[in-house]
Amino acid sequence: MSADLAHIRQVMAEADCLYSNDQVEAAITQVAKTINGELAERNPVVFCVMNGGLIFAGKLLPLLDFPLELSYLHATRYRSETTGGELFWKAKPEVSFIDREVLIIDDILDEGHTLAAIIDFCQHAGASAVHTAVLIDKTHDRKARPDLKADYVGLPCEDRFIFGYGMDYKGYWRNAAGIYAVKGL
Incomplete structure (x- = not known):
């Protein structure tokens, strides 16, 4: 069932x-500078979390000035809904990362919940270290684990329903050039 395009x-x-x-x-450029300074000599395997991480990864990767292996994974809790489930x-x-450092881009x-599960998956599958880069870190006290923090963060964000730069509203507007909040959400 397709969404009501007028809506x-x-x-x-x-x-x-x-x-x-x-x-x-500008935030993506700053994240790249920090990652270049910290991971350039570590031979990381980089995973883009689909679909949300696609645009952030596409903008970030050309700014990383070191050799890396790239793959993707796709784990979701939303399935085009506005609230998460299982x-x-x-x-x-599909790329081995046993005894390798991993950078997850989301x-x-x-x-x-999704990022914590991906980190756990990588650790249990043999990664020597798991690093995370996110474009947005939403500010609230509902994190899955109190100690869960991204290693590299582009921008903080208030606790609203947002879309753009890979994040969607009911499957749409991942392509929006900016970060937008839904009115009333």
């Missing part, structure tokens, strides 16, 4: 722009 367009028309395209791009693996990593650290 989808209305959501964008009424949305609050939290970060402009230029602000997001973790569902659509595609597990769009957002919200409650962190």
